[in-house]
Amino acid sequence: MKGIKTLGQFIIEKQADFPYAKGELSRLLRDIGIAAKIVNREVNKAGLVDILGEAGTINIQGEGQQMLDIFANTQFIAALTSGGECCIVATEEEEEFVPIDSPVSKNAKYIVCIDPLDGSSNIDVNVAVGTVFSILRRKSVEGMATLQDVLQKGTEQVAAGYVIYGSSTMMVYTTGKGVNGFTLDPSIGEFCLSHPDMKVPQDGKIYSINEGNYVHFPEGVKKYLKYCQVEDTATNRPYTSRYIGSMVADIHRNLIKGGIYMYPTTASSPKGKLRLLYECNPMAFIIEQAGGIASDGLNRIMDIEPEELHQRGAIFIGSEKMVRIAEQFMADYSPVQ
Numbered sequence: 001m002k003g004i005k006t007l008g009q010f011i012i013e014k015q016a017d018f019p020y021a022k023g024e025l026s027r028l029l030r031d032i033g034i035a036a037k038i039v040n041r042e043v044n045k046a047g048l049v050d051i052l053g054e055a056g057t058i059n060i061q062g063e064g065q066q067m068l069d070i071f072a073n074t075q076f077i078a079a080l081t082s083g084g085e086c087c088i089v090a091t092e093e094e095e096e097f098v099p100i101d102s103p104v105s106k107n108a109k110y111i112v113c114i115d116p117l118d119g120s121s122n123i124d125v126n127v128a129v130g131t132v133f134s135i136l137r138r139k140s141v142e143g144m145a146t147l148q149d150v151l152q153k154g155t156e157q158v159a160a161g162y163v164i165y166g167s168s169t170m171m172v173y174t175t176g177k178g179v180n181g182f183t184l185d186p187s188i189g190e191f192c193l194s195h196p197d198m199k200v201p202q203d204g205k206i207y208s209i210n211e212g213n214y215v216h217f218p219e220g221v222k223k224y225l226k227y228c229q230v231e232d233t234a235t236n237r238p239y240t241s242r243y244i245g246s247m248v249a250d251i252h253r254n255l256i257k258g259g260i261y262m263y264p265t266t267a268s269s270p271k272g273k274l275r276l277l278y279e280c281n282p283m284a285f286i287i288e289q290a291g292g293i294a295s296d297g298l299n300r301i302m303d304i305e306p307e308e309l310h311q312r313g314a315i316f317i318g319s320e321k322m323v324r325i326a327e328q329f330m331a332d333y334s335p336v337q
């Protein structure tokens with residue numbers, strides 16, 4: 001039986017992909033993995049301890065924070081602070097970016113944009129939730145890093161990944177040289193390589209969208225949904241609808257089985273709901289590295305120029321053939337600009 005390869009061993013082994021690497025990115029990924037294990041421990045025992053439910057606070061998004069949201073946010077910021085490789089953390093749970101001003105981090109060159117616990121409203125009903133992170137290199141060369149160091153296009157990402165706290169806990173990440181998945185083995189407390197070189201199937205039969213918003217979808221989305229539902233054996237239709245309400249879980253399933261996840265503009269989210277810097281960009285990097293595509297229905301996600309920290313956008317992401325057909329419907333039925 002092939003030997004176990006832990007996340008730490010894999011990171012060090014792949015460091016050779018970067019001839020000038022001095023180990024900072026390797027240590028940063030290790031720090032994220034450590035925090036993920038701590039969050040996993042709490043997610044897994046939620047319900048047994050008093051960490052479920054609303055914290056009674058509201059985050060910058062105007063959303064009620066779950067106690068686990070705040071716990072996860074604190075854990076990732078603490079791990080990134082003590083790890084010394086990160087100079088700024090931009091997190092869904094904080095209105096402003098968090099400068100890491102500690103002696104070990106003063107020369108840190110990496111920025112982490114993170115959604116510490118995406119889909120957290122599902123925790124109380126025991127549905128998979130996730131962490132999503134994006135790693136950028138600061139552009140400024142002196143003084144404290146600034147917001148301009150954070151507002152970088154998705155193509156500037158150095159690495160991106162997610163953790164899915166599901167029937168098993170997995171960490172999936174890319175540094176631009178493919179996508180690899182690691183499953184947490186609780187018996188040894190290590191993420192172990194379980195899904196090497198992940199590729200999203202070029203086509204699929206699964207579409208993920210909250211059809212409750214149907215009446216407010218753009219016409220192109222409405223037409224695409226009808227396309228998905230029409231019987232046509234030659235093109236494997238009707239497709240299957242699967243929507244967990246936890247983006248990480250929906251996109252992870254589609255990464256493995258093929259499919260498309262869509263969160264278009266809606267009445268309650270006229271610019272889209274998902275956030276560019278710490279949800280759309282990292283998932284787009286991963287899916288593109290796995291051979292899929294990610295757009296806002298018209299433009300490649302990773303080409304979008306960010307203008308604000310919590311900028312939202314529409315997202316169509318997954319199997320290339322499925323996303324291209326959805327984009328065609330968007331083009332055919334979009335109002336003439």
Ligand code: P6P
Nearest residue numbers: 118119120210245246247248273
């Ligand atoms: P809705 C969770 O809040 C999230 O950001 C994604 O993980 C999920 O896919 C989506 O929002 C669910 O939103 O409006 O369908 O409940």
